[in-house]
Amino acid sequence: MKILAPQAYLTYIAGMTKLDQLKRHLKPGQAYRRADLARWSTAVDRHLKQLVESGTLKKLSGGLYVVPKETVFGPAPASDKDVVCAFLKDDPFLLASPNAYNSLGVGTTQLYDKTVVYNHKRHGEFQLGNRKYVFRVKPRFPKSLxxxxxxxxxxxxxxxxxxxxxxxxERVQKRAASTDRRRLRRAVREYGNERTKKFFNRALGANELHAG
Structure with a gap:
C-alpha cells in the first residue's frame, strides 16, 4: 500500500467528495445508528439515501444501518452483538436464546427463531433487518452465559x-444436584424470580440455598 506524504494526503482528501469521506469511516460488517454517521456528514439524510441506494449500507430499522460484509458466499449479516450494541448505544446487555437451554441436558430440544436481549432500558420485540429480537429489561444479568x-x-x-x-x-432438579451448588445458589439469588427461588429452595434445601 502506497503511503502518501502529509501534503499529498491533504490534497487527496480535499479532492474527495463529502460522500466519499463518509464512506472512509464505514467498516464492513459494522452496524451504525444515524447519529453515529451524522458525526461525519453535514447532509446525513441525503448521504444515507445515496449509500442505501448504492448498496453500501443496508437499512435494518428506523435509524439503524449495517455495512454488508462480502464473503465468498455473498453478503454476510452483521453479528447480533454489533446490531444490538448499535441499537442500545453501547449500553450493557446479554444475548441469550431459549436454544441455549438445549446444552443443559434437561430434555429441551426445540429451536426458536428469536434472540433474547437482557438489558437495562429497552423492552419489547423489534425486527432489525431479517432478525427478531426480544428485549427484556432486567436489573441484573451476568456478563456471559x-x-x-x-x-x-x-x-x-x-x-x-x-x-x-x-x-x-424434574430434569432441572436432577441437573441442579450435579451443578456447582455455590455458583447455582448465587445465580438463584441474583437472577431468579420468586417462583424460581422457591423451586430451587425445594430442589437444594432451604438451609443449603441460603448458606455461604
Missing part, C-alpha cells in the same frame, strides 16, 4: 417453552 444462569433462566421462563413443563423441571 453460564450453566448456572441458564438453569435459573430456564425456570424463570419455563411456561414459554414448548416442552412438557413438569418433565423439564
Amino acid at each position: 453460564t450453566p448456572e444462569f441458564l438453569l435459573v433462566d430456564l425456570v424463570n421462563n419455563v411456561d414459554q417453552l414448548a416442552e412438557a413443563k413438569e418433565e423439564v423441571l
Whole structure:
C-alpha cells in the first residue's frame, strides 16, 4: 500500500467528495445508528439515501444501518452483538436464546427463531433487518452465559417453552444436584424470580440455598 506524504494526503482528501469521506469511516460488517454517521456528514439524510441506494449500507430499522460484509458466499449479516450494541448505544446487555437451554441436558430440544436481549432500558420485540429480537429489561444479568444462569433462566421462563413443563423441571432438579451448588445458589439469588427461588429452595434445601 502506497503511503502518501502529509501534503499529498491533504490534497487527496480535499479532492474527495463529502460522500466519499463518509464512506472512509464505514467498516464492513459494522452496524451504525444515524447519529453515529451524522458525526461525519453535514447532509446525513441525503448521504444515507445515496449509500442505501448504492448498496453500501443496508437499512435494518428506523435509524439503524449495517455495512454488508462480502464473503465468498455473498453478503454476510452483521453479528447480533454489533446490531444490538448499535441499537442500545453501547449500553450493557446479554444475548441469550431459549436454544441455549438445549446444552443443559434437561430434555429441551426445540429451536426458536428469536434472540433474547437482557438489558437495562429497552423492552419489547423489534425486527432489525431479517432478525427478531426480544428485549427484556432486567436489573441484573451476568456478563456471559453460564450453566448456572441458564438453569435459573430456564425456570424463570419455563411456561414459554414448548416442552412438557413438569418433565423439564424434574430434569432441572436432577441437573441442579450435579451443578456447582455455590455458583447455582448465587445465580438463584441474583437472577431468579420468586417462583424460581422457591423451586430451587425445594430442589437444594432451604438451609443449603441460603448458606455461604
